[in-house]
Amino acid sequence: MDIEGFVRGRLTKGEDEEELKSILAERIREFKDISEEHSLLMAESVIDEVKTTLELNNTEDEFLKDIITVPKANVGMGKMGVGSRGAGDFFVHRKIAQIVKSTNTQSVVDPNAQDDGGVVKVPAPGDDVYITTAVDGIHSRLSEYPFLGGFHVTRATLRDVCVMGADPVAILSDLHLADDGDIGKLFDYTAGICAVSELIDVPLVAGSTLRVGGDMVLGDRLVSCVGSVGVSQHPPTARKGATVGDIILMTEGAGGGTITTTALYNGYFDVVWDTMNISFVKASKALFDADLVKDVHAMTDVTNGGLRGDAHEICETTGVGLEFYHDKIKTTVAPNVLNMLEDLDIDPLGVSTDSLMLVVPPEIADDVVKTVSDVGVYITEIGKVDDEGSPRLIKEDGSVDTLVPLFREAAYTKIKKLVGDTTPEDFEIMKEKVQKAADDSIRKKERVIDYILNNN
Known part of the structure; x- marks a missing residue:
């Protein structure tokens, strides 16, 4: 429980301080084995500290007031889907990258590459x-x-x-x-x-x-x-290296934190053991030792919103198209994990399976497959890179689906299913608000830099 945030919110709404002190003291005693007297003293101290900081709103130092005022988007993390590896999360990460880019510092790969x-x-x-x-x-x-x-x-x-x-x-x-x-x-x-x-x-x-x-x-x-x-x-071997004509390879994945969470909170406890491996690093190490990495065009781990999310980000970053074969992709999900996901009606393409996806020129594809297979990690061809500009899934019956990231990654716990993964009706308005908050943050950064340079 964030008692500072609790008090700040109640004081801002004008709640009576004595009543607030009593409520907070009771909450504190729920967590700590202390006397009523001591809990009241703690509550009083928190209220006093928060009241003091609220006085900053009345300071005559306008620049300090500017610095401590958050450029609010008035959009909550949960509502925007931040951390849920979907369209809302990707949008916010691009705004973070925009702030990074505004510094004009140089790197080979920065957050703009996603x-x-x-x-x-x-x-x-x-x-x-x-x-x-x-x-x-x-x-x-x-x-x-x-x-x-x-x-x-x-x-x-x-x-x-x-x-x-x-x-x-x-x-x-x-x-x-x-x-x-x-x-x-x-x-x-x-x-x-x-x-x-x-x-x-x-x-x-x-x-x-x-x-x-x-x-x-x-x-x-x-x-x-x-x-x-x-x-x-x-x-x-960043995502931006994907080139038309490349072959897409993928190793078997059993998931990590996401699949472990799915297993624990849905009662599939034996699946936890499937996730306890170092196959990804073994495969990568084998490619390093074979001196093949320098010839790989792009590598990624299937994590951010599953293959849907990663494929979308690659196409957004590079402009290329990706064609995937559904029957092949299913073979790259560890059998116990795939059975669990299908039992729970969770889209395997919408969650993190932690597979290693490699985009390679055709001439080295066989060498990559052999090298990874030799260290005991399953790998297979799952698609190719073309110039269509979008990620597409070729299904077993020959039909074609465009891989579009959901607003949130596929729901893998009961609470996530209640929250849902549909795009809010006001998503475009939310994006405008988030954009304004990012722009305001950049402007604040620039004002602070100017102040420091001019006064030091």
């Missing part, structure tokens, strides 16, 4: 070195299962490095546990990270551990992320 990893080139004696970084957050529904959360988020960030054609060399961890969380969660989460670290011989080298919201958030929610760093001596 890849999960970014790349910078560092001059070095001999060949230049390309450094790839990526970061992923723990799946929100794995807060109660820290080991699984740590394990799968580590694999996720390593995948993002691998698909840029880089060899992972380091792992970073950032861990936030709410005030009432048991310390054991820290260790369990870290052990999950280190299981992957040890399996692939990439060290966990640094990190940070803090409380969620400090004293202002009660409960035991775990919010965290893992980052990774990779290096290579050749340009990245």
Whole structure:
């Protein structure tokens, strides 16, 4: 429970402070075994602190007021589908990329490419070195299962490095546990990270551990992320490298955090074991060792909204078309996972299966298949790149469907099914509001930079 946000909202609406203090003290005692007197003192302190910050609204320092005022879109994260890997989420990520682009800093791959990893080139004696970084957050529904959360988020960030054609060399961890969380969660989460670290011989080298919201958030929610760093001596295999005439290959995927969550919250507990593997990194490592990565045009992990989302993003970024064969794609979903998804009426093309998708020139396709197969990872051809400009699915009966990302990824828990994945009627209006908030943020950034340059 965010007690600061609770108080701020109630005070803004003009609620009586004494009544608010009593309500908040009762809420605090739901989480903490303290006396009524102590809980009232805590409530009074929170109310006093929030009241003090609200006085900023009356400051005569207009520039400070400008900085602390959020350029609101008046559109909530959930309503826009942020984090749900669909059309709304993709739109917001493009606005984040717009803010990054406004800095005019240079990189080889930045958020504008809509890849999960970014790349910078560092001059070095001999060949230049390309450094790839990526970061992923723990799946929100794995807060109660820290080991699984740590394990799968580590694999996720390593995948993002691998698909840029880089060899992972380091792992970073950032861990936030709410005030009432048991310390054991820290260790369990870290052990999950280190299981992957040890399996692939990439060290966990640094990190940070803090409380969620400090004293202002009660409960035991775990919010965290893992980052990774990779290096290579050749340009990245970003999505933008897909070329007409290329062959599309894909490895078998058993999913990660999303599939684990689906299994846990729908009672398919045995499927959790299918997800506990390092097949993706094994396949990528085999391609590095065989010196094939430099000839691959594009690599991606099937995560963001499933194949629907990734295919859409590739076509949006490159302008090419993608033709997929449905019968072949189904063979790349681990059998137990596919059975679970079909039982639960979840679209396998709309969820993260964590397969490795490779876009390669025809002349190296056989070598790639052999190299990956030799390390025990199933891989097959699932389609080709053409000039149609859109992603299309050739079904078993010969009919053709255009792959369009849903507003949210395929619903894989009961609560997600209730929320739904249909596009809101006011989506275009929402996008306009989000666009304005992004533009306002850029303008604020520029005002602050001008102030610092002129006063220092």
